[in-house]
Amino acid sequence: MFIRWLTIFLLCASCPHAAPTSTDKSKADYHFHMGLNYYHGLGDQPDFKRAFEHFKAAAFAGSVKANGMLGRCHQLGRGTAKRPEAAIGFFQKGAELEDPIAQFHLGNAFLEGNGVSASPITARRWYLKAAEHGHVGAMANIGSLYEKGQGVPQDEAQALKWYQQAARLGLPAAQAALGAMLASGRGIPEDPVQAAMWYGKAAEQGHARAQFLLAAAQFLGRGVTQDPAQAFHWMSLAANQGHENATLHRDTIGKTLTRDQLNAAAKLTAEFDQRHKPRENSALSTAGRSATGFFITATGHLITSHHLVAKAQKIEVHTGDNSVRARVLKMDPARGLALLHAPMDSKPLPLGMTRPLRLNEPVFTVGFPDTQPKANEPKLAQGRLTSLTGPGGNLRHLRISAPLKPGNCGGALVDDGGLVVGVTTTEPGGQKSPNLHYAVNGTELVAFLTDSPQILTALPSPRSKPLTFAEAIRGAQAATVLLRVQP
Known part of the structure; x- marks a missing residue:
């Protein structure tokens, strides 16, 4: 027992507790996101060995989040030997430093008895901490504990409460569980x-x-x-x-x-x-094109369409006379969304989260409809929600009457109060029908971000007072950026 825990201690000791310098933080962020790229593959095959090396470098530079990913690598044997006991050490360290991903996986380990003695009570404690940070999977698991009476007295009202929270944030497992309780x-x-x-x-x-x-x-x-x-x-x-x-x-x-x-x-x-088939970007040629994106945090995180950046070699964010190179943090071909980061201060748009949408309510988008490289004038397109579903009744998309062009793709669909309710996109399935324009439903955007709790917690809160339409447009203009993409 002593040797096992000594091994865990030595594995974790390479991740110092000293406060990182700004240079260390830059290195930590770089290695962490490179690790995620290799871990998930970003459209290519994952390379777990290279991911593991980047996560180690990120942890050494002071990345708190890297501990959770190192734990997953040890737990699953990805890029290193499979050692569930070693995983617990990394999860524990990240969890104590308030990383919700590490807290969630530590909860799972205690629930399943994977690398540690099973304890649903301890699992719930870590799930609650992760849920406080917005981890939607933890919310659903708390609901499951109450539904089954694991570690807590069985309580269907509490189960329903937690399932509803996770379901409204787009987690499919919670949506299925909530549906079963309603049925x-x-x-x-x-x-x-x-x-x-x-x-x-x-x-x-x-x-x-x-x-x-x-x-x-x-x-x-x-x-x-x-x-x-x-x-x-x-x-x-x-x-x-x-x-x-x-x-x-x-x-x-x-x-x-x-x-x-x-x-x-x-x-x-x-x-x-x-x-659900990943779509190629027919709008981009080898010469490069412009596209639209919008900020969702004050620290340079922005959203655009997946197909615009899926095979990009270089992405630049242009704001006025300034340009900053951006990198892809995460992509979801099925939802058609991509999360980027540009190292700059930004003015984000608040998300409408899960507020119910109304048929025929007014919406607008600000973007760069002209896809030519010299296009740099943002333009306003106004319309209404003409359907709350996409082609074939799919629930991931909204149909809108706002006139969109290819360059609008990736822009924010905004309601008249200044809240993001969707992301403009090409027609689902790749067809091109005149006068039919679509957006990814805002609930899909929230679901896309649910496994990035650090982003969720950095989202701006909806304003306490409703904006005038003119103020909503100005807010969208400030958050919308021109993307120059080089395939």
């Missing part, structure tokens, strides 16, 4: 319509359990219009992910369908695959 009337009056709605949100994100539950609801007509073709489509998607019950029921449903219904289901599945 069965546990902790809340039974509401099959709301249950099906939450199943749909999670199913569209690829959550197998939600796809199975949505399929069952559609086959039985519970909370939604009975639709055997839709049911077979969602049941097939769940079965393809290995969901055992879906595999059993898919064939049962399939035997009841006509040929036309089977063809309709196949078309729905093809459309789903197309929506």
Whole structure:
């Protein structure tokens, strides 16, 4: 036992507690984000060995967040030997330094007894700390503890509360769990319509359990219009992910369908695959183009469209006469979003988070519609929400009447109170239909950021007083930037 903990101590000792200098912080940030790039692959194959080396360098330079990632590498054997006990040491260090990712994974380790004696009570304590920092996975896990009575007395009202928080922030597992509670009337009056709605949100994100539950609801007509073709489509998607019950029921449903219904289901599945297929950027040539992005923190974090930067060799952020090189921190091809960072002070836009949207409400975007390299004049485009779903009823997108051009892609869709409710994008699926313009739903943006709690906690709070329309436009102009992208 002594040797095991001595080993953990020595592994963690390479990460000094001394306050980093500004140079150390720059090195720490560089190595941490390079580590994330190699760990996740960013569209290419992950390189865990190089990721592990960057995380070690980041921790040595004083990065608190690197401890959690070093813990994951040791826990899963990625880039280093698999040593769950060593992982606990890194998780513990990061957790005590208030890193929500380390707190979350430390909670998981205690819940599962992975590298440490199982203790749901201790797991809950670390989940609560992570949830305080905005970690949505921790919120969902607290809900699960209350639902199952693990480490706490079983309490469906508390489970519902935590699931609702995580579901509203876009976590599909929480959306599926919330839907199941609504469907069965546990902790809340039974509401099959709301249950099906939450199943749909999670199913569209690829959550197998939600796809199975949505399929069952559609086959039985519970909370939604009975639709055997839709049911077979969602049941097939769940079965393809290995969901055992879906595999059993898919064939049962399939035997009841006509040929036309089977063809309709196949078309729905093809459309789903197309929506979730990474899209190439047809707007960029080898000469480079301009695009739009907008700041979400005061320290240079900005959002744009994934396809604009997926294969970029160089990205520059232009604000007035200044230009700063930006780097990609995170991308999500399925949602079509990318998070960038430029080392500069910035004026961010507040997010509308999960406020309910209204059909036909006014919206606008400020961007750079001309994709030519010399385009540098921001332009205002106004319109209304003409649909709260995208093509085929997908819940990830909004349809808007604002006239958009390719250069608008990646800009903020803003309501008349100055809150971001979406991110302008090309037509989902890659089609080009005249007079049809779309935005990624703001709930997808929040979900995209949920595993980056440091970003979530740095988001500006919505203003206490509503803005005038003119003030909202000025705020959007201040937050919107021209991106010059070199493939």
